[in-house]
Amino acid sequence: MKASHIELPPEGWLCTVRKALGMSAAQLARRLGVTRAQVSKTEKGELNGTVSLKTLQNMAEAMGCRLTYAIIPDTNVEDILAARAQQQATRRVEEAHKHMALEDQTLSQDQIKFEVERLQKDILQNPPADFWDDEA
Missing domain, CATH: 1.10.260.40 (lambda repressor-like DNA-binding domains)
Incomplete structure (x- = not known):
């Protein structure tokens, strides 16, 4: 729209x-x-x-x-939601990756990309209560 x-x-x-x-x-x-x-x-x-x-x-x-x-909206609503979900998914995967790195269990770039895409789809299907909360 x-x-x-x-x-x-x-x-x-x-x-x-x-x-x-x-x-x-x-x-x-x-x-x-x-x-x-x-x-x-x-x-x-x-x-x-x-x-x-x-x-x-x-x-x-x-x-x-x-x-x-x-x-x-500046773009269509679906694009706004997808961008926000990707932002949240990327943040979550990066946080998990940092913790995994401490245990010497890092992911490849392909695995990171796959996890971000998977998590983005999950977030779009069932947005969490903090979907629009910004990190301080």
């Missing part, structure tokens, strides 16, 4: 859509029952990340639009 990259317009979505509709800040303010200064502050707040979703929704509706909110 990978979505195309959508960039925030330089003036923000609120200002860009408002201007595309030919609506002044004063007109939008009247529709919202607020001051023009509040509309301007909200448009700036969108750009610096301080505006609430509820405020965005209210402004969108006042312009005859709807707000769509989404969290979009």
